[in-house]
Amino acid sequence: MKRNKLSIFFLLVIGLYSCRNDDDGLLDAEVVPPRLLSEVAAEDETELNEYLSTHFYNYEDFENPSDDFDFNIVIDTIAGDNSSKRPLIDDVQSEIILVSSDNFSGLEEENDVPHKLYYLEVRPGEGESPTIGDNAIISYEGSYLDGNLFDSSIPPLSLYLSGTVRGFGQGITKFKSGGEIVDNGDGTVDFGTYGIGVIFMPSGLGYGNGRGPSGTIPAYSPLVFKVDSFSFVENTDFDGDGIPSILEDLNGDGDLNNDNTDEDTEPLGIYLANHNDSDDDADGIPTIDEIELDADGNFVGFKDTDGDGIYDHLDNDN
Template sequence: MNKFKYYFILLLAGISLVSCNKNDDDDVVTVPLRDYTVQYKADNDSIIKFLKTNYIESVTADFDIKISKIPAGGTQTSVWDQQTYPLQSRDVYSNDVTYKVYYLSLRQGLGSSPTNTDKIVASYTGNLLNGTVFDSSYGLPGTFNLFPYANEGAVIEGWSEIFPKFKTGTSTTDPASGVISYQDYGAGVMFLPSGLAYYESGSGSIPAYTPIMFSFKLFDLQRMDNEYSISSSTGGRVFLGDGVPDYLEDLNGDGYLYDFRDKTKYPNPPAGLVDDTDGDGIADFVDFDDDGDGFTTLFEITKPTGEAGVRRYYPWDPTPDNPLTPNTDETELKGIPRRPTGALADPTKPESSTNVKAYLLEDYTANPRLRIHLDKTYPIKQN
């Protein structure tokens, strides 16, 4: 086909597409966004129907799963009813809807669980409910960012909600080839309503408003520190962190952190999901001053000159030396301290910003303890 014919066909196609989106008055028709609650009901009905009319045909030793439709008159046990890999669910609040998201745990994994703001190393295959494969990593691990406001590598919301229910594995590196192998990793299948996937936009061969499923394996994770500012020149996010990784700012310990300043997405957040020490409406994991005392978290956890360890900031808990780095001693015997409990510099005067108490070893190691970046009473402000 010569170039002229090619461009002519494209022109005709463009005219056709525009024509399909205009009314008789030659005005562009804007299709209203579907109501999230109504669409969720339709998606949930489709997912439940799929789970009750399909069965797990096989699961390999590497946890590759094949799910097939139960034939007419078939006696196979449905995904919904089988007990080998019991169907589980998680409630997810988003767009003022509480979604029930179903997932299968083929193996939970033996390592650590990511939060919904960490980076992960995973492989995946994505299917429509009719069995069509729309995407796959072909078993190869890739790096993905679960934080929805990440500048790059961010994933759909459903991934951020289900991956924290699994754990990573362990890895070994072949010294000759450098190839990394993973063992004991988490593996599962998630069934996502469109409101936690691509919703009205669709993606590639995924139509708009379509529930989808992913089989996946979780190999590894990278802990993130996601405090950010907005660039005055570009308007983009500049990630700076506050010295405390997100997973350690998860106050309720549920593995999930949310930025509820987004009132469009979260108009009525459940109180149990809030991780906000000072109650200023900014969750600790994106708050540069977690306790609202006027001192940044980074300032409060910065180590005095001469403190042991290679890091500039206190770890959350004492850190041992890393045997994989024989030329560097990472040993730190102290975690982030609480308000000091030792003797005053001048016992004849009251405690103040110029007459402070000495830190005792137990101020750095006692467990539990209220760390200074969460203690609104310390450091003491200048009189």
């Protein structure tokens, strides 16, 4: 089993790189006319199924690793000498995720369009899996279905999963991380046996009709991410309001970015979902002062002072 020593320096890197959800570079990008989300989702599903049925990964290397095996995933076409290989479609798992056109600019109104996320856990980690509200320490390689690489972060970095595109963040939650981080005393750390896997996502769970942070990803591109899941920060509190981010998923749909209690009071063009808002109800009282904390400042529970069934930090007339 591969164990990994990595420089402590890289653990201090926090960012949202290729897999983040933004529109950098769009000014120089070719404009692609908006299309129906449901139409593209059906096309992407067909394309992903074709890909998964005609490609395989080096599963035999993982089943019987040699002493010098690097535990890197290699995906290739089932053809010629590889014609008898087991296709990816036999190994992947999937999850249906509902997507709204609100997530993308310029699309016609469509809500709850089903998108299928595929993921392959090549090697389980010895630890637990992060939630969509956690910071995860990972490395990744992102490519198109034709195998061309568009970005990678081989040195590990810390990513807040709800700050990435939907398919990437949800995919990472399917992989177990490594064990307890051990400081080796020489500037490196050991993650133990960490998780290794692949995410296969339709464009609606990626950049949709956008072009990604670099402005180079073609619109409506299904994507593949190979991932090493090293560790994560349990109960990450992204906005520092005292509430673990995962508890700010009010509608329980696994998307923290569509829960915004005080949206009606926010200035035009400003949208701060609760997991990114230190005053969730815009009553002028910081959320951290409207919840229960222990003596060490850790979250204990919610308050409902006036007994109206609405927690204080979500109740602007409390």
